[in-house]
Amino acid sequence: MPRPRRPVTAPRKLPSQARSTQLVADILKAAVRVLEREGALRFTTTRVAEAAGVSVGSIYQYFPNKHAILFRLQVDEWERTSAALAAILGDDRLPPARRLRAMMRAFFVSEREEAPLRAALDVALPSYDEAPESRAVRARGRRILRAFVAAAAPHATPRQRSFGAELVVAAMSAIGKQLSERRPSDAEIRRWADAIADMLTGYLAGLAPRPRRARQRG
Structure with missing residues (x-):
């Protein structure tokens, strides 16, 4: 079919x-x-x-047609958010903890401010997850996040870093969605952003290869 x-x-x-x-x-x-x-x-x-x-x-x-207009709005929104977060996470003049806090604050503010537009686009557009523009934005985001996690977790294994990057994205997406639905104040956004960033910073900093268990002799 x-x-x-x-x-x-x-x-x-x-x-x-x-x-x-x-x-x-x-x-x-x-x-x-x-x-x-x-x-x-x-x-x-x-x-x-x-x-x-x-x-x-x-x-x-x-x-x-109208779909072309809507898709352009979606792509522009992707690009704005991606560029803003990339600039923050890629600023290696700051320690990872400060970068992560700043990135979380900026992302949560963006989720709040653009919530009406995102909600309308979700209804109006079919899924464009596999569109070339969507794949390009995701690929760029993964590269930036992997570089950040490497700096925040210098002793981690590649597998640990990969999971750490997924964890950061999952936390951003889940908390950002909840906050955008509540229209929080700036103070509330800072509270949530700093708490999530501090937890993730602690987790990433503690990543390291696990010692191998000694074989027991029978």
């Missing part, structure tokens, strides 16, 4: 001049407003055009 085709998400063309670049930026800003105001089910290119103050034809120059 053939697999269902995904909606077309590739842009019709890329903006090449400052004017067209600004038009695409205006369209995307309007799309966010429509998505947050109207919700995923009422999101249309017509509403985006009205919010942006342009014709529907202008939108179709760059986006073949």
Whole structure:
């Protein structure tokens, strides 16, 4: 049985001049407003055009349908979050503990601020976990996290470091989702971020090869 085709998400063309670049930026800003105001089910290119103050034809120059607009918003969100966290974790001027605290705070704030957009995108879009853009973001994140864990757990085995990286991601995702649903204050975010970061820092710092057990002579 053939697999269902995904909606077309590739842009019709890329903006090449400052004017067209600004038009695409205006369209995307309007799309966010429509998505947050109207919700995923009422999101249309017509509403985006009205919010942006342009014709529907202008939108179709760059986006073949509403799915292409939504996917671009998703990719942009991935890129923003990934770049921000990478800059923090990759700052080797700071000790790992401070980097992890700063990264957790930034991530939890991002989860809170962009919760409405993420929720709407989850409803509006099919799963794009296997899209090239998604795979590229995940691969880049894994490389950065592996480098960070290597610095935070210098005596760990490769297997321990791999699990440590998975643990950091799992903690970020689970706690971040809970906090985004509650819309916490900055103080509450700092409390959670620092507690999670301190626990993970302690865990990573304690990783080391386990001594082999001596064989018992019978």
